[in-house]
Amino acid sequence: MKIIVPMAGRGSRLRPHTLTVPxxxxxxxxxxxxxxxVEDIASVINRDIEEIAFIIHKDFGTQVEKDLIAIAEKLGAKGSIYYQEKPLGTAHAIMSAKESMTGPVVVAYADTLFRADFTLDTTADSVIWVQRVDDPSAFGVVQLNDKNEITDFVEKPKEFVSDLAIIGIYYFKSGETLxxxxxxxxxxxxxxxGEYQLTDGLENMKLKGMKFVPGKVDHWMDCGNKDVTVETNSRMLNFLHNDGKNLVSDTVTLENSTIIPPCYIGEGVVLKNSTVxxxxxxxxxxxxxxxxxxxSLVQTNAVITNAQLDNAMIGNHAVFNGKFTAVSIGDYSVLE
Known part of the structure; x- marks a missing residue:
C-alpha cells in the first residue's frame, strides 16, 4: 500500500504561521x-505501508523534505518527495507523483484529520472517506444507492441531494487505473x-462500471484557519486523553503551577506561577x-509571560508579554 499526500499549497488562511512552516x-x-x-490512515487500512509520497512546492526547503522523509520512516515506509510548481488543480497535484501510483494507493490531502472505526473494503475499486455535515452546499458530496455504493458526485449542491461530504481521503485498488x-x-x-479536477477522473471511472463505496468517519477535523486549528487541537487532545495517552513529558518543570488536562506538554517546558x-x-x-x-496551541521555544490566553495560537520562538487573549502570533514574533 502507498499513500500519496498532495500538500504543495502554503496555507494562506493560516498565516502568519504558514509563512515559515507549511x-x-x-x-x-x-x-x-x-x-x-498518515498514522490514522495506516490504522484504518490495517496494511503495511510501502511508501509515502509527499507532493510539495520546491520553496519548502530541504529541512521540510527531511522532516517529511522522517515521518514516513517512522511508519516503516519509504518517503518520496515530488514537486508541484503551479496550482493547477487536484488531479494535476496527484499526477505530480505519478511514478509512485502503482498498486493499491491512498490519496490524502494534508489539511484534515479524522477519527474512524471501520474496516476498509479492499474489494471495491475505490473507497471515498465521507462525513455527514449540516450544510452540504459548502462541500462536494456523494449519493448512495441501496447497496451502499456511490452513484454520483455532486460539487457544492445548491439543493439538497446528500449530506455525505467528501473529506479529501481516497483509496484506489489500482494506482495504475487512477x-x-x-x-x-x-x-x-x-x-x-482553470484546473484539472480529481472528481472528473472519478466520474469517468464510475461510468466504466468501477465500484465506489463510502468510508464513513466518526469525526472530521479541519485545519484551515487559526480558529478551527485551535479547535482541532482541543478535540485531538480530548481524543488522546480518553484513549489513555500520556501527553505530558517527564522533563516538565513545575513551579507553583497547575496543569488541567487534557494538555500536551513537550520536552523541557518550564511553568512558573501559571495555570495551563x-x-x-x-x-x-x-x-x-x-x-x-x-x-490554545503554542509551538516550540516560545516565551510567554503575564498572559491570559484563550483561543490563542503562538508560533515557534515567539515572545509574548501582555494582556491580549485571542492572539495569533507567528514564528519569531515579539509582543511585549
Whole structure:
C-alpha cells in the first residue's frame, strides 16, 4: 500500500504561521498534522505501508523534505518527495507523483484529520472517506444507492441531494487505473475553473462500471484557519486523553503551577506561577510564567509571560508579554 499526500499549497488562511512552516507541519497535540494523518490512515487500512509520497512546492526547503522523509520512516515506509510548481488543480497535484501510483494507493490531502472505526473494503475499486455535515452546499458530496455504493458526485449542491461530504481521503485498488484516468484529463486539457479536477477522473471511472463505496468517519477535523486549528487541537487532545495517552513529558518543570488536562506538554517546558489547560498544547522548550492559558496551541521555544490566553495560537520562538487573549502570533514574533 502507498499513500500519496498532495500538500504543495502554503496555507494562506493560516498565516502568519504558514509563512515559515507549511500548514501540514503545524503540530496538533505535539505532532505535525501530516504525521497524525498518515498514522490514522495506516490504522484504518490495517496494511503495511510501502511508501509515502509527499507532493510539495520546491520553496519548502530541504529541512521540510527531511522532516517529511522522517515521518514516513517512522511508519516503516519509504518517503518520496515530488514537486508541484503551479496550482493547477487536484488531479494535476496527484499526477505530480505519478511514478509512485502503482498498486493499491491512498490519496490524502494534508489539511484534515479524522477519527474512524471501520474496516476498509479492499474489494471495491475505490473507497471515498465521507462525513455527514449540516450544510452540504459548502462541500462536494456523494449519493448512495441501496447497496451502499456511490452513484454520483455532486460539487457544492445548491439543493439538497446528500449530506455525505467528501473529506479529501481516497483509496484506489489500482494506482495504475487512477493514473491513466488523470493522464487522460491532462492530455485532453479537460479542466473546470482553470484546473484539472480529481472528481472528473472519478466520474469517468464510475461510468466504466468501477465500484465506489463510502468510508464513513466518526469525526472530521479541519485545519484551515487559526480558529478551527485551535479547535482541532482541543478535540485531538480530548481524543488522546480518553484513549489513555500520556501527553505530558517527564522533563516538565513545575513551579507553583497547575496543569488541567487534557494538555500536551513537550520536552523541557518550564511553568512558573501559571495555570495551563484544559485543551492546551505547549511545544518543546517553551517557558510560561505568571500566566493562565486554555484552549490554545503554542509551538516550540516560545516565551510567554503575564498572559491570559484563550483561543490563542503562538508560533515557534515567539515572545509574548501582555494582556491580549485571542492572539495569533507567528514564528519569531515579539509582543511585549
Amino acid at each position: 500548514k501540514p507541519l503545524i503540530p496538533i497535540a505535539g505532532k505535525p498534522i501530516v504525521h497524525r494523518l 493514473r491513466a484516468e488523470l493522464q487522460y484529463l491532462l492530455d485532453n486539457d479537460i479542466m473546470k475553473g 489547560g484544559p485543551n492546551v498544547s505547549l511545544g518543546d522548550n517553551t517557558k510560561v510564567a505568571d500566566s493562565t492559558i486554555k484552549n
